[in-house]
Amino acid sequence: MLSVSEAIQQVKDAVVGVTAQTRDLHECWGLTLASSIVGEMDSPPFDKALMDGYAIRSADLNSGIREFEVIEEVTAGAVPQKTVAAGQATRIMTGAPIPSGVDAVIKVEDTELLPNNSNGQRVHIRAAAARPEQNVLRRGATFRAGSQVLPAGRMLRAQELAALAEMGASRVAVARLPEVAVLATGDELVGIAEPLGPGQIRNSNETMLVAQIREAGALPRPLGIARDDRQHLRERILRGLESDFLLLSGGVSAGVLDLVPSELAHAGVEKVFHQVNVKPGKPLWFGVLRRAERPCLVFGLPGNPVSSMVCFELFVRTALRRFMGVERAEPTRTKAKLLHAHRHKDDRETFFPAALDVSGGEQTVRLMNWHGSSDLQSTVDANGMAVFPALPRDYSEHETIDVIRWGK
Numbered sequence: 312m313l314s315v316s317e318a319i320q321q322v323k324d325a326v327v328g329v330t331a332q333t334r335d336l337h338e339c340w341g342l343t344l345a346s347s348i349v350g351e352m353d354s355p356p357f358d359k360a361l362m363d364g365y366a367i368r369s370a371d372l373n374s375g376i377r378e379f380e381v382i383e384e385v386t387a388g389a390v391p392q393k394t395v396a397a398g399q400a401t402r403i404m405t406g407a408p409i410p411s412g413v414d415a416v417i418k419v420e421d422t423e424l425l426p427n428n429s430n431g432q433r434v435h436i437r438a439a440a441a442r443p444e445q446n447v448l449r450r451g452a453t454f455r456a457g458s459q460v461l462p463a464g465r466m467l468r469a470q471e472l473a474a475l476a477e478m479g480a481s482r483v484a485v486a487r488l489p490e491v492a493v494l495a496t497g498d499e500l501v502g503i504a505e506p507l508g509p510g511q512i513r514n515s516n517e518t519m520l521v522a523q524i525r526e527a528g529a530l531p532r533p534l535g536i537a538r539d540d541r542q543h544l545r546e547r548i549l550r551g552l553e554s555d556f557l558l559l560s561g562g563v564s565a566g567v568l569d570l571v572p573s574e575l576a577h578a579g580v581e582k583v584f585h586q587v588n589v590k591p592g593k594p595l596w597f598g599v600l601r602r603a604e605r606p607c608l609v610f611g612l613p614g615n616p617v618s619s620m621v622c623f624e625l626f627v628r629t630a631l632r633r634f635m636g637v638e639r640a641e642p643t644r645t646k647a648k649l650l651h652a653h654r655h656k657d658d659r660e661t662f663f664p665a666a667l668d669v670s671g672g673e674q675t676v677r678l679m680n681w682h683g684s685s686d687l688q689s690t691v692d693a694n695g696m697a698v699f700p701a702l703p704r705d706y707s708e709h710e711t712i713d714v715i716r717w718g719k
Contacts, residue, residue, distance in 0.1 A: 331485065347459055362418040365381070365402055369442060380433055423435045488530050494535070494536075494557065499511055499512055523628070539570060589659055598611075624715065642719065662697070662698055697712055
């Protein structure tokens with residue numbers, strides 16, 4: 312049986328390269344760059360002032376000069392017309408280009424503009440000294456033309472979009488968002504608005520998976536419920552295989568009516584693996600429908616909701632991130648201190664619903680009162696998972712363990 316890390320690697324290996332599309336920059340929030348962006352200009356594109364004040368030669372102030380002749384005023388968007396000589400200053404605003412001959416800007420709070428006289432406008436500087444480059448940002452200090460602005464695989468947030476806008480990248484190549492079909496299976500399922508009959512449960516997995524898909528940045532396509540009937544299941548599977556991904560919930564264990572694996576085989580889906588040494592989620596099924604135009608990656612998720620949720624976070628989210636070209640596809644493990652002792656009894660690697668918190672610079676983890684893979688209510692106060700390796704042992708209070716924050 313595959314380990315979790317082995318299964319994750321096989322999922323990553325099955326995902327084909329990123330399909331790129333060019334979009335307007337304002338449409339790209341939350342998308343992933345399909346190719347690296349190289350800047351064509353310096354940033355800033357000119358030497359500029361970082362403060363409102365007076366641009367001077369620092370050596371003048373340091374030599375004892377306190378009163379300077381103001382030769383011009385430069386606002387943001389304007390261009391200096393005069394070179395500053397000894398004993399002279401230019402009144403300047405934040406973001407305006409620095410005139411030739413100066414190497415410092417004295418902030419306006421440290422100055423006093425004197426009344427006009429026969430010698431013209433003058434300013435008194437109260438500061439005792441100035442250092443070279445004080446309140447000055449030189450051309451190319453933050454970025455040089457020809458350097459990489461952002462690498463391929465970077466998800467575009469507000470700050471990345473702003474960096475691209477600064478470079479004039481009005482259209483960029485981004486990874487296409489995958490369409491993910493969701494199909495719940497089982498005669499026991501009813502819609503969430505329907506009354507429950509004897510032996511029935513509501514189709515909560517579809518709601519959960521659609522939300523997880525949206526959170527991952529992909530496009531959900533819910534297909535409703537497929538009954539435990541081969542013809543009905545077959546028709547729904549064929550519809551789902553039209554998407555980039557198909558997630559089936561239930562029907563992958565060893566029960567009499569667990570028809571999903573055989574029907575996927577009938578549809579031409581090639582099995583990559585079935586069962587992983589993980590708790591919860593051991594019955595997980597994964598395969599690929601290979602076709603020229605675009606393959607479909609298929610996950611047969613266990614029907615129990617916590618199993619389905621955990622398998623999505625470990626395996627489906629990895630595949631979606633890989634499809635979208637995200638820099639790091641697999642879940643990110645960090646360290647946290649247990650807030651209480653725990654006895655781990657299982658020989659499967661276990662992903663235990665937990666509440667992760669950071670305070671005082673240290674991450675802690677509190678385990679939920681979890682009663683197994685059908686206990687969906689235990690996840691309501693959780694925001695991640697504690698990871699316990701496939702080795703029964705006792706964990707002490709404050710012991711450091713691996714954790715995974717959901718959505719990361």
